Amino acid sequence: MTLSLAPAPSAGVPTRRLIIDGKSVDALSGRTFETRNPATGELLASVAEGGAADVDLAVAAARRAFEGPWSRFTPFQRQEILLKFADLVEANFEELTMTDVLDMGAPITFARARKTRALGLIRFYAGMCTTIHGETLPNSFPGEVFTYTLKEPVGVVGAITPWNAPLTSTIWKLGPVLATGCTMVLKPAEDAPLTALRLGELLLEAGLPEGVVNVVPGFGHDAGAALAAHMGVDKVAFTGSDVTGRKIIEASKGNIKRVTLELGGKSPDVIFADCDMELAVPGAGMGVFANTGQICCAGTRLLIERPIYEEFVERVSAYARSLKVGAGIDPATQIGPVVNATQLERVAGYIDVGLGEGAVATAGGKRLTEGALKHGYFIEPTVLSGVNNDMRVAQEEIFGPVAAAIPFDTLEEAAAISNATPFGLGGGVWTQNVATAHRMAKAIRSGTVWVNTYGGLDPAVPFGGYKASGYGRESGLHHVDAYLETKAVVMKLA
Ligand code: NAI
Numbered sequence: 001m002t003l004s005l006a007p008a009p010s011a012g013v014p015t016r017r018l019i020i021d022g023k024s025v026d027a028l029s030g031r032t033f034e035t036r037n038p039a040t041g042e043l044l045a046s047v048a049e050g051g052a053a054d055v056d057l058a059v060a061a062a063r064r065a066f067e068g069p070w071s072r073f074t075p076f077q078r079q080e081i082l083l084k085f086a087d088l089v090e091a092n093f094e095e096l097t098m099t100d101v102l103d104m105g106a107p108i109t110f111a112r113a114r115k116t117r118a119l120g121l122i123r124f125y126a127g128m129c130t131t132i133h134g135e136t137l138p139n140s141f142p143g144e145v146f147t148y149t150l151k152e153p154v155g156v157v158g159a160i161t162p163w164n165a166p167l168t169s170t171i172w173k174l175g176p177v178l179a180t181g182c183t184m185v186l187k188p189a190e191d192a193p194l195t196a197l198r199l200g201e202l203l204l205e206a207g208l209p210e211g212v213v214n215v216v217p218g219f220g221h222d223a224g225a226a227l228a229a230h231m232g233v234d235k236v237a238f239t240g241s242d243v244t245g246r247k248i249i250e251a252s253k254g255n256i257k258r259v260t261l262e263l264g265g266k267s268p269d270v271i272f273a274d275c276d277m278e279l280a281v282p283g284a285g286m287g288v289f290a291n292t293g294q295i296c297c298a299g300t301r302l303l304i305e306r307p308i309y310e311e312f313v314e315r316v317s318a319y320a321r322s323l324k325v326g327a328g329i330d331p332a333t334q335i336g337p338v339v340n341a342t343q344l345e346r347v348a349g350y351i352d353v354g355l356g357e358g359a360v361a362t363a364g365g366k367r368l369t370e371g372a373l374k375h376g377y378f379i380e381p382t383v384l385s386g387v388n389n390d391m392r393v394a395q396e397e398i399f400g401p402v403a404a405a406i407p408f409d410t411l412e413e414a415a416a417i418s419n420a421t422p423f424g425l426g427g428g429v430w431t432q433n434v435a436t437a438h439r440m441a442k443a444i445r446s447g448t449v450w451v452n453t454y455g456g457l458d459p460a461v462p463f464g465g466y467k468a469s470g471y472g473r474e475s476g477l478h479h480v481d482a483y484l485e486t487k488a489v490v491m492k493l494a
């Protein structure tokens with residue numbers, strides 16, 4: 001089976017179909033939707049639009065696979081598939097990267113730099129296959145009683161992903177599913193479904209049995225909502241907005257699904273007067289502007305200690321102006337387009353709101369519509385200065401290249417401002433004082449704090465949110481726990 005960029009015989013536009021039970025199929029409704037390149041508006045593919053009926057078929061296939069052949073795979077055999085899959089991702093990395101670049105606009109240099117992460121994630125979960133185990137437990141029952149626990153896969157997982165990093169976010173969902181022996185129905189984001197479909201093909205090529213991973217692109221309100229509420233789905237793993245996250249929680253109540261949620265944030269990046277500015281300016285700058293600001297843990301609030309406030313704002317603004325904005329396909333591009341017209345409106349709208357609330361744009365602030373950029377969704381990397389933490393631009397996730405600069409006077413005040421949003425995903429500290437670094441790292445209520453660096457993720461390091469940034473942790477030794485049930489066996493021997 002091959003779905004990759006082969007033109008449909010009848011039309012000039014390639015078609016992509018759903019992957020259900022190991023087969024490439026049209027949606028039952030026959031409907032399709034378009035996915036476009038946000039840098040040019042170019043139509044990339046016509047994609048089968050999965051709906052509730054397709055989700056039903058995919059969940060049934062996932063259930064059959066869960067109870068059938070896949071349940072008899074040993075840890076070694078699951079590991080072998082993951083390692084083979086890693087090799088295939090490596091061999092096809094350039095194509096997968098290009099698919100991300102075209103489908104959602106990521107700068108290619110940035111996307112290529114994720115190779116170590118993409119492969120590292122798969123191989124990490126391959127390793128996890130053989131680490132899953134229960135325990136033997138002492139107990140106080142009378143007589144001779146042997147007690148132990150079994151770790152068993154939770155069952156059929158519904159995974160719903162966003163568009164901002166299709167390759168790595170799909171792999172992040174696949175890893176624990178395959179490591180634990182679960183099966184999956186994946187609903188990729190409607191704005192960038194192509195990479196997930198290609199990964200679905202590579203999994204089959206790696207020898208994964210039919211039905212273990214099914215890929216059903218479609219819209220959130222339709223395929224996504226059907227998957228989130230499906231009575232045959234045991235767990236939902238979701239990454240996306242907090243608004244949708246709340247709907248996922250509601251939808252989980254029918255069969256008391258297990259739910260893990262990664263919901264973004266409004267992360268503080270705290271810059272102390274004693275920081276190394278040579279590191280902090282580009283570090284904090286890329287902490288917010290990388291991937292055009294479309295990163296859940298972006299350090300979007302720059303909290304700057306008052307003595308260096310003016311200088312730092314000036315330097316980070318100059319840095320923002322120096323960034324090369326353009327199509328992702330150009331290796332020199334540092335900032336690509338945002339993903340679609342709605343996001344462009346949203347980001348531009350937030351900049352206007354910030355200016356209306358009294359902030360000043362010391363860099364950027366405008367859409368870019370000249371020359372080659374005129375058909376894409378481009379906006380300048382923007383620094384808003386004079387922001388007060390109560391302003392909407394300091395409280396709400398913008399998901400675009402917009403930094404909000406906020407002055408502070410003491411560590412206590414920086415901590416209070418850091419924590420005064422509903423979110424708690426990331427955070428950063430720039431200082432040369434070890435005590436300041438430790439105190440601030442402890443004070444920020446979030447799942448990750450970076451010190452003198454920002455945004456790096458590693459498969460071995462847990463990642464996730466405090467507060468409204470979500471439930472659960474991805475990566476790390478304990479990620480697989482969210483895909484396992486624990487069964488206690490209490491056995492009377494005499
Ligand atoms: P979204 O949360 O609507 O979409 C994420 C995924 O959820 C997509 O696959 C979508 O189809 C699906 N979905 C939407 N509604 C659903 C429903 N009712 N039931 C089940 N699945 C559903 O995010 P969207 O609209 O693409 O972006 C809006 C904002 O969300 C962004 O501006 C940003 O602030 C935030 N966001 C945060 C992300 C993160 O990584 N934490 C990723 C994407 C968006």
Ligand code: MG
Pocket residue numbers: 035036037038102103104191192193
């Ligand atoms: Mg697209």
